[in-house]
Amino acid sequence: xxxxxxxxxxxxxxxxxxxxxxxxxxxxxxxxxxxxxxxxxxxxxxxxxxxxxxxxxxxxxxxxxxxxxxxxxxxxxxxxxxxxxxxxxxxxxxxxxxxxxxxxxxxxxxxxxxxxxxxxxxxxxxxxxxxxxxxxxxxxxxxxxxxxxxxxxxxxxxxxxxxxxxxxxxxxxxxxxxxxxxxxxxxxxxxxxxxxxxxxxxxxxxxxxxxxxxxxxxxxxxxxxxxxxxxxxxxxxxxxxxxxxxxxxxxxxxxxxxxxxxxxxxxxxxxxxxxxxxxxxxxxxxxxxxxxxxxxxxxxxxxxxxxxxxxxxxxxxxxxxxxxxxxxxxxxxxxxxxxxxxxxxxxxxxxxxxx
Amino acid sequence: xxxxxxxxxxxxxxxxxxxxxxxxxxxxxxxxxxxxxxxxxxxxxxxxxxxxxxxxxxxxxxxxxxxxxxxxxxxxxxxxxxxxxxxxxxxxxxxxxxxxxxxxxxxxxxxxxxxxxxxxxxxxxxxxxxxxxxxxxxxxxxxxxxxxxxxxxxxxxxxxxxxxxxxxxxxxxxxxxxxxxxxxxxxxxxxxxxxxxxxxxxxxxxxxxxxxxxxxxxxxxxxxxxxxxxxxxxxxxxxxxxxxxxxxxxxxxxxxxxxxxxxxxxxxxxxxxxxxxxxxxxxxxxxxxxxxxxxxxxxxxxxxxxxxxxxxxxxxxxxxxxxxxxxxxxxxxxxxxxxxxxxxxxxxxxxxxxxxxxxxxxxxxxxxx
Numbered sequence: 001x002x003x004x005x006x007x008x009x010x011x012x013x014x015x016x017x018x019x020x021x022x023x024x025x026x027x028x029x030x031x032x033x034x035x036x037x038x039x040x041x042x043x044x045x046x047x048x049x050x051x052x053x054x055x056x057x058x059x060x061x062x063x064x065x066x067x068x069x070x071x072x073x074x075x076x077x078x079x080x081x082x083x084x085x086x087x088x089x090x091x092x093x094x095x096x097x098x099x100x101x102x103x104x105x106x107x108x109x110x111x112x113x114x115x116x117x118x119x120x121x122x123x124x125x126x127x128x129x130x131x132x133x134x135x136x137x138x139x140x141x142x143x144x145x146x147x148x149x150x151x152x153x154x155x156x157x158x159x160x161x162x163x164x165x166x167x168x169x170x171x172x173x174x175x176x177x178x179x180x181x182x183x184x185x186x187x188x189x190x191x192x193x194x195x196x197x198x199x200x201x202x203x204x205x206x207x208x209x210x211x212x213x214x215x216x217x218x219x220x221x222x223x224x225x226x227x228x229x230x231x232x233x234x235x236x237x238x239x240x241x242x243x244x245x246x247x248x249x250x251x252x253x254x255x256x257x258x259x260x261x262x263x264x265x266x267x268x269x270x271x272x273x274x275x276x277x278x279x280x281x282x283x284x285x286x287x288x289x290x291x292x293x294x295x296x297x298x299x300x301x302x303x304x305x306x307x308x309x310x311x312x313x314x315x316x317x318x319x320x321x322x323x324x325x326x327x328x329x330x331x332x333x334x335x336x337x338x339x340x341x342x343x344x345x346x347x348x349x350x351x352x353x354x355x
Numbered sequence: 356x357x358x359x360x361x362x363x364x365x366x367x368x369x370x371x372x373x374x375x376x377x378x379x380x381x382x383x384x385x386x387x388x389x390x391x392x393x394x395x396x397x398x399x400x401x402x403x404x405x406x407x408x409x410x411x412x413x414x415x416x417x418x419x420x421x422x423x424x425x426x427x428x429x430x431x432x433x434x435x436x437x438x439x440x441x442x443x444x445x446x447x448x449x450x451x452x453x454x455x456x457x458x459x460x461x462x463x464x465x466x467x468x469x470x471x472x473x474x475x476x477x478x479x480x481x482x483x484x485x486x487x488x489x490x491x492x493x494x495x496x497x498x499x500x501x502x503x504x505x506x507x508x509x510x511x512x513x514x515x516x517x518x519x520x521x522x523x524x525x526x527x528x529x530x531x532x533x534x535x536x537x538x539x540x541x542x543x544x545x546x547x548x549x550x551x552x553x554x555x556x557x558x559x560x561x562x563x564x565x566x567x568x569x570x571x572x573x574x575x576x577x578x579x580x581x582x583x584x585x586x587x588x589x590x591x592x593x594x595x596x597x598x599x600x601x602x603x604x605x606x607x608x609x610x611x612x613x614x615x616x617x618x619x620x621x622x623x624x625x626x627x628x629x630x631x632x633x634x635x636x637x638x639x640x641x642x643x644x645x646x647x648x649x650x651x652x653x654x655x656x657x658x659x660x661x662x663x664x665x666x667x668x669x670x671x672x673x674x675x676x677x678x679x680x681x682x683x684x685x686x687x688x689x690x691x692x693x694x695x696x697x698x699x700x701x702x703x704x705x706x707x708x709x710x711x712x713x714x715x716x717x718x719x720x721x722x723x724x
Contacts, residue, residue, distance in 0.1 A: 055597055081596040088597040094590040108598030150594075157598055 006069060008033040008193045009054070009161055013063035016046070016053050023049045025217045027063070031161075031193055031210070036184065038196040038208035039219075042240070046217040048165060051197045055088055055163050056081030068160045087154030091166040093146045095138040101125070101149050102134040108157040124152040127186060144175045151183060155192070162187070162194040168203055180206040201241055213237045230282065231267055231346050238280050238346070243309070245319050246278040246348065257347055260316050261286075261294055265344040277347040283309055283323035285342045288330055292339035296320065298332050312338070361407060365389050365420070367397040372420070375405025378413025386416050390423075398424040404433030414438075414445040421446070477685075484681045488611070491603040503609045510613025514575040518621060522570055526558075526625040529566055530632025533557055538641050547641040551651040554633030559656060560664045563625040565712055568671035571618055572704035576679035579610055580700035583683025584693040592684075602684075611676040618672035619665050626664065659724055667715050671708050678704040 007030035014027040024046040031037045039047040052058050054065050056072065056079060064074035067086065072079040095104050102121050109117045125131045128148040130141075138146055147167060154162060167183070168176040184207050187194050196207050204211045205225045212222040213236070221233040232238035238246070249259035253274035256263050264279060288310065296312040299319075303326065310322045310330065322338060330336050363382035365374040372393060378386065401421065409417070421428055428446045431439075461469075495501050537553040583606055586592045592602050630652075637643040682700035686692045 055593075057593060057596075080601075081593075082599050082601050084597075085599070086597055088594065090590045090594060092589060094594040096591060107595075108600065110600070153594075153598065159597075163597075 007031055007066075008035075008068055009037075009195065010066040011050075011054065011063070012066075014050065014053065014060055014065060015062035016049050016058055017061040018049075022061075023217055024053070027219050029210075029212055029219060029222045031195060033193055034188075034191045035210060036187055036194045036196065036208045038198060038204040038211045039214055040198060040201060040204045040211050040240075041214035043199055045214040047197045047199075047214045050214070051163055051165055051195065054161075054195065055086055056084050085157070085159050086161045086163055087157070087159035088163045088165065089147070089150050089154050089167045091169050093138070093143075093150045093170075095146055095150055095153070097138055099137075100134070101130070101136050101138065101141070104138065104149060105152045105156050107153060120156060124156055127155075127190070128152045129182075143171045144179050147171065147179065148182075151186070155190070160193070162192050164194060164196040166198055167196070169198070169200070176200075176203065177206060183207065213240060215240070232280065235348055238348070242282060243321055244280055244282045245321060247281050247318055247320070249277050249279045249347070251275060251277045251347065260314055260318060261320075261340055264340070267344050267346040273347075273349060275349075277349055280346045280348070281320055283321040285340060285345065286312075286320060286322040286338055287341050288322055288324055288328065288336050289339045290337055292337040294338050294340075295335060296338055297335050298330050301330070301332060312336070363406075363413070365393070367393060368402070371399025371401055372397055372424070373402045373405065374417070375403075375407070377408040378406055378416065379408055379410045380412040383412050383416060386413070390416060390420055393420070393424070395424055398426060399430075401426070401431045402433055403431050403438075406434065406438065409434070409438045409441060411441065411445060414441045415449060417442055418446050418449060480685070481678075481681055484684070485677060487603065488607060488677060488680075491601070491608060492611070495604065495608055501604055502612070503605055506605060506609035507613050510610050511617050513578070514571065514610075514614055515617030515621060518571060518574055518617075519624060521574070522567060522621055522625055523628045525570060526563060526566060526629035527632040529562060530554060530558060530629035530634075531636045533562070533629075534633035534636035535640065538636065542641060547637075547643055548647070548651065550633065550637045550641050550643055551648055552655050554637070555630050555652055555656050556660060558629040558633065559626045560660045561712075563629050564622045564664050564668050564671065565708070566629075567618060567622040567625045567668065568675060568708045568712075569705055571614070571621065571672070572675045572679075572708060573701055575614065576675045576704045577697045577701050579676065579679030580682040580686075580697045581693055582606075583680055584686035584696055585690075587684060587686045588688070588690060588693060606683075607676075607680045610680060611673060614672040614676040615669045618675075619668040622665055622668040626661075663715075663719060663724060667712065670711055670715075674707045674711060675704045678707060 009031040011027055011029050014024060015022065016024040027050055029037070039050055041047045049058060053060050053073065054067075059078060060073050062075075065072050067084060071077050072084050096107065099107065102125070105121045105124055106117050109120055112120065121134070122131065125134055128151055130145060130148055130152075133141065133145065133149075138149065141149065151167075164183075168179055171179060180203050186192075196204070198204055198207075208225075210222060210224055211228055213220045213228060215234075215236045221228060221237050223231075223233075228237060228241050232241060235246075238244065247259050247261065249257040249264070251257045251266060251273050253272060255266050255268075255272075257266050257277055257279055259279055261281075266277070266279070294314075296314050298310055299313050300311040302309045302311075304323075306326055307323050308326055308328065310324060312320045312322060314320055324330075361376040363374075363376040363378045363386045365372055365386065366389070367373075376382070401417075401424075403417070406413075417431065418428065421430060424430075428442055431442060434442060534550060534554050538547070538550050541547055541549055541553070583592070583602075586595075586606070592606075595602055595605065634645060634648045637648055638645060679700050682696040682703070685699075686696050
């Protein structure tokens with residue numbers, strides 16, 4: 001089904017300009033059928049503009065968008081959103097307040113006969129688990145329920161692609177994680193291709209198969225969560241995703257670097273570079289261990305439930321983070337031994353330039 | 356080593372400026388006088404090694420000095436790290452005062468140009484919108500199944516039927532006023548019976564259609580803008596488009612159709628009520644009885660005059676509906692903008708209605724009608 005040569009959504013060299021400024025530059029990515037993608041980034045990075053361009057609300061200044069092999073926006077072509085067959089879910093739900101839940105879901109089903117409409121609405125309300133609320137009005141439902149209705153409404157006309165614009169941002173944080181998991185389950189069960197936009201990395205990890213980190217209108221990296229976390233392509237990705245520190249080191253040009261924590265393998269990318277580098281150390285790359293070869297002082301620790309996050313001062317004064325199961329106890333101010341759990345670490349050329 | 360309480364000072368030292376002592380709020384007046392003596396020619400490195408104490412007031416002064424000498428904060432040497440952090444913070448949040456006036460003051464010519472440009476752009480967008488509406492209108496007339504009858508009926512009810520009481524009251528009063536003002540003059544000449552011409556011609560041919568258009572613009576045009584504008588803000592319009600429904604077909608056309616049908620009926624109603632108002636006044640101050648009044652109407656009110664009056668109204672209706680819908684789609688961002696566009700919608704609709712009416716007068720006058 002999913003053919004990488006013939007993706008369902010293809011975005012190539014997409015550029016979007018607002019009067020006087022460029023918002024998105026040279027955006028390239030593709031989604032296979034049934035895949036869930038995510039554009040992740042801080043506010044103002046252009047992710048929502050990119051999504052709205054795919055939906056058809058903005059006209060690109062360059063590049064093209066293909067959905068299901070048809071060009072919907074390109075140098076000589078622009079298809080209106082009404083004709084693109086994409087569904088969209090909005091941050092503030094955008095339900096029609098004067099229509100009942102069932103009428104909201106049926107809104108996009110104009111071509112069908114009354115009984116077909118009724119059947120499709122029942123099917124979708126069942127899918128989102130709100131079959132008993134068909135006669136309610138949107139204001140009678142909770143935020144999470146409203147967003148599920150919005151999802152049902154977007155899916156009703158069987159769109160080729162579903163777009164979600166910060167769909168969980170106006171919900172409580174508890175509900176957010178739960179709904180993200182539910183929505184992912186619904187989408188994967190139905191085999192729906194979807195693209196999500198969010199500034200919340202946990203939401204992105206919970207929902208998406210592939211995540212693109214956007215920064216100042218550019219896509220820094222398009223990969224799965226593990227790769228973004230442990231093999232970030234740029235300093236911005238390293239900084240934006242998760243926690244960690246950059247430790248100075250000296251690369252030898254053969255894929256190794258000497259650091260305060262000993263010699264580490266540099267992850268591919270700058271392996272052949274020589275000279276000063278900075279190595280990304282994630283909290284789970286270090287473990288406190290009584291017979292570890294290295295020593296440090298505990299300067300702070302934060303309880304995270306299952307874990308403690310320790311902040312350590314290495315002998316040189318550099319800072320490092322380590323994540324330990326919460327049963328492990330090490331007092332603040334004490335000295336501790338530690339070891340690296342993982343020796344292939346991503347490195348960046350020291351002082352600024354993105355490799 | 357200087358004592359912490361040494362008074363703040365600064366002076367030119369040949370290669371730049373040297374500063375020292377306490378740079379705190381209490382020292383500020385002193386320091387300001389000393390700083391005023393420094394000239395841009397003294398620019399160079401600023402040696403701050405001797406500064407013993409620095410608070411935010413001192414940091415502000417130091418920042419002003421840096422800016423006045425045309426340097427960056429990097430030119431200050433010898434600050435301790437916490438003092439440096441304070442200076443950086445101040446420099447970041449306190450742009451030099453001389454930068455500000457340039458930013459806030461725009462020449463009259465520049466703002467005239469900017470305003471002209473904004474209006475030009477809006478006019479272009481309006482013409483674009485009218486074109487789009489015309490295309491969709493044509494498409495819908497070719498495929499009548501796409502007409503949204505329920506939305507059409509709702510417009511008829513809210514814009515037509517529900518406008519009748521207010522329109523009745525205002526047209527009646529208008530008839531009363533015209534009859535009263537004109538009647539006093541006519542009575543001077545004993546030409547009381549001409550009140551029929553005065554009231555029925557003025558009202559039917561000119562004033563009742565205009566009054567209807569103005570009331571509908573204020574009542575319904577603004578409601579169109581507010582409704583569409585709110586739907587733009589809540590992204591309902593976007594949601595509608597992604598599920599394949601054109602806002603033009605669902606939101607705009609039924610309003611135009613509804614108003615184009617309802618407003619001539621309203622104008623006809625206003626014709627009758629305002630003439631009745633004039634009739635009542637004529638009875639009381641001019642002793643023209645109802646039967647005399649009614650007898651005379653068919654003699655002086657030609658079918659042409661009546662048709663000209665009513666015939667203008669669908670055009671007014673289209674103007675009010677299109678402007679109302681257009682301004683609704685111009686809403687951007689927040690609820691504030693809904694209010695702004697609603698006001699603009701009413702002002703523009705009334706302006707255009709009067710403009711169109713003047714145009715009709717000139718053209719019809721030219722044709723000798």
